[in-house]
Amino acid sequence: MLSYGHVLVLLLLPFVSPAGSCTEQEMRSLLQFLAGLSQDIGLTASWHNSTDCCSWEGITCSREGTVAEVSLASRSLQGHISPSLGDLTSLVCLNLSHNSLSGGLPLELVSSSSIVVLDVSFNRLTGGLGELPSSTPHRPLQVLNISSNLFTGLFPSNTWEMMNNLIMLNASNNSFTGPIPTSFCASAPSFAVLELSYNQFSGRIPLGLGNCSMLTLLSAGHNNLIGALPDDIFDITSLKHLWFPNNQLEGSIIGITKLKNLVTIDLGENRLNGSIPNSIGQLKTLEKLNLEYNNMFGELPLTLGNCTKLMTMNLGSNNLSGDLDNVNFSTLGNLRSLDLIWNNFTGTVPESIYSCRNLTALRLSYNRFHGQLSEKIGNLKYLTFLSLVGISLRNITNALQILQNCRTLTTLFIGYNFIHETMPKDDEIYGFENLRVFSLNDCSLTGKIPHWLSKLTNLEMLFLYNNKLNGPVPYWISSLNFLFHIDMSNNSLSGEIPLALVEMPMLQTGNVATKTFELPISRSHSLQYRITSSFPKVLNLGINNFTGMIPNEIGHLKALLLLNLSSNRLSGKIPDSIYNLTNLQVLDLSRNNLNGTIPDALNELHFLSVFNISNNDLEGSVPNVGQLSTFPSNSFEGNPRLCGPMLTQHCDTTETPFVSTKHTNSMIVFMISFGTFFGVGVLYDQIVLSRFF
Structure with a gap:
């Protein structure tokens, strides 16, 4: 499919020329546009009435000397779009994309008698897109791109009857409401691209789209559409891209073939049901198949092996079943990504998958497979993302020895397997030098944290929670210079909290490099991570056997967003240095043996949205103003010597109230806390509470 840029070039070639001299009327129209800008980034220096406007920056004139193109994309322009641009009677192309323009889109531009290409995408335009009067003659507009703005209201329906030359319409990433119109199909015989995704369109996909006989792209994903795919869509034989994810569509997909x-x-992310039809093998040009998060059932058809151009196949989170050995994956040599998570596939992982030598991402997690990992997975020389969680794998030592031959692996999830086995020792495991994410959680593994993990010098995230590991946290952990997300909760680790943990470089300062996961990592359907930097910086040591005091050096970890030391045997006072953790959003010190009073400094953690110090031996008053006063009573319960208005033990009224010396505006603090709660509170529920309680 041609990009918008290619279309612009092809459409404009017959019209523009560097020669010519513009008219006074055109100059006035352009200067009126300039006057409507509050920020033009130097445009005024070029645009002044003492020179020919054909020589102005961003202006191209035709052979006849009239303004044919205004191209001011990515110029950081601010202000309004003047309707005066509609007075440029020879204007063919207007490109104001990727700026910060606001206000409405003048109807004079949409109804222009000359504009062929109109691109105002990626701005801050607001309001509705008005309807053209029914008396308007046919307009020459061929490409209209208003995507990524702030448009609202009902989408026009009659306007498109005047656009009999329309080829492309992109209105995605706005807030348009109402039904999807079909009038452009009847009036524009060459209409090829309709992009309406990321809006608030509702109702059924209308009948009539089948009249768009030249349509190659039909996209309305991430809306509120309901019902089945209408039958006439399956008559658009020219269609190459069908994109309706994240709606509420129902019914089967039989006609799609x-x-x-x-x-x-x-x-993906609809309510489609039925099976994948055997006739899908007739789609010889198919490169991407995404049906995730639906209600599909039945076995995978044998004919999938005929779709030899497939590069991406995502069938996760359905009710598909059967033995995958029925599909010959060896014919899918172009396959790059295969995701079958959360289904009911049985048997062993078919070895024909390991013939897809171009695979970079493979996820088979949460199925009903059994057996051991095959050595043939080592054939996947380009594999970077592998998730085999919860498929009843056995023999962890053998599995890791096989996987260490996958030298390109950066993300490895193999938790919920190897139940009650022993963590492999150092002399048994090598490799994994490129690993950035390693998850070996929920295996009930015994043994100690192995020294071979210290060789994973590029590691950024380590998940070892819900095992039975014992002994201390090893000193070498601080040598993992990129590690920023550590979850060792719910084990039997012991000893004092080592100073090595409070020396972690990435938990003290530093930005996490933005790297994209080959497949999104899900905590839930609504909480998915696509880049590493989206993960919070976490130190989670909850539910272990740590003793001693919380080291005062904990205040060095200034980049932390979540600190969980709950359900241990820690004693002593809560260190004042925690005040230095100014980014902290979750702090859980509950179920320990901490004593003393609540430090005044905690009231200065303005982003704290989840706080728990319950079930300790703390004393004194709970603050009745400031940040800590916004938390519920269960954050403080189980401390018999604590008193406060939210507890059964009320304080003596003669006591001096707890007031922070550095901050008095409790309302501002409360609003900050309330605003961050929904983001981090949900995260905490997902990664802590639901796991342990």
């Missing part, structure tokens, strides 16, 4: 030219099918 009539679209023999399809390259992309994305119907």
Whole structure:
């Protein structure tokens, strides 16, 4: 499919020329536009009435000397778009994309008698897109891109009857409401691209789209559409890209195999049901198949092996079943990503998958497989993302020895397997030098944290929670210079909290490099991570056997967002140095043997949205103003010598109230806490509470 940029070039070639001299009227129209800008980043220096406007920056004139193109994309322009641009009677292309323009889109531009290409995408335009009067003659507009703005209201329906030359319409990433219109199909015989995704369109996909006989891309994902795919969509034989993810569509997809030219099918996150039809093998040009988060059932058809151009296949979170050995994956040599998570596939992992030598991402987690890992997985020389969680794998030492041959692995999830086995010792495991994410959680593994992990010098995230590991946290952990997310909770680790943990470089300062996961990592359907830097900086040592005091050096970890030391045997006072953790959003010190009073300094953690010091031996008053006063009573319960208005033990009224010396505006603090609670509170529920309690 041609990009918008290619279309612009092809459409404009017959119209523009560097020669010519513009008219006074055109100059006035351009200067009126300039006057409506509050920020033009030096445009005024070029645009002044003592020179020919054909020589102005961003202006191209035709051979006849009239303004044919205004191209001011990515100029950091601010202000309003003047309707005066509609007075440029020879203007063919207007490109104001990727700026910060606000206000509405003048109807004079949409109804222009000359504009062929109109691109105002990636701005801050607001309001509705007005309807053209029914008396408007046919307009020459061929490409209209208003995507990534702030438009609202009902989407026009009659306007498109005047656009009989329309080829492309992109209105995605706005807030348009109402039904999807179909009038452009009847009036524009060459209409090829309709992009309406990321809006608030509702109702059913209308009948009539089948009249768009030249349509190659149909996209309305991330809306509120309901019902089944209408039958006439399956008559658009020219269609290459069908994209309706994240709606509420129902019914089967049997008719989809009539679209023999399809390259992309994305119907994920709907309510589709039925089986994948055997006729899918007729889609010889298919490169992407996404049906995740639906209600599909039945076995995978044998004919999937005929879709030899497939590069991405995502069928996760359905009710698919059967033995995968029925599909010959060895014919899918172009496959790059295969995701079958959360289904009911049985048997062993088919070895034909390991013939897909171009695979970079493979996820088979949460199925009903059994057996041991095959050595043939080492054939996947480009594999970077592997998730085999919860598929009843056995023999952890053998599995890791096999996987260490996958030298390109950066993300490895193999938790919920190897139940009650022993963590491999140092002389048994090598490799994994490129690993950035390693998860070996929920295995009930015994043994100690192995020294071979110290060789994973690029490691950024380590998940060892819900095992039975014992002994101290090893001193070498601080040598993992990129590690920023550590979860060792719910084990039997002992000893004092080592100073090595409070020396972690990435938990003290530093920004996490932004790297994209080959597949999104899900905590839940609504909480998915696609880049490493989205993960919070975490130190979670909850539910272990740590003793001693919380080291005062804990205040060095200034980058932490979550600190969980709950359910241990820690004693002593809460260190004042925690005040230095100014980014902290979750702090859980509950179920220990901490004593003393609540430090005044905690009231200065303005971003704290989850706080728990319950079930300790703390004393004194709970603050009745400031940040800590915003938390519920269960954050403080189980401390018999604590008193406060939210506890059964009330304080003596003669006591001096707890007031922070550095901050008095409790309302501001409360609003900050309330605003961050929904982001981090949900995260905490996902990664802590639901796991342990």
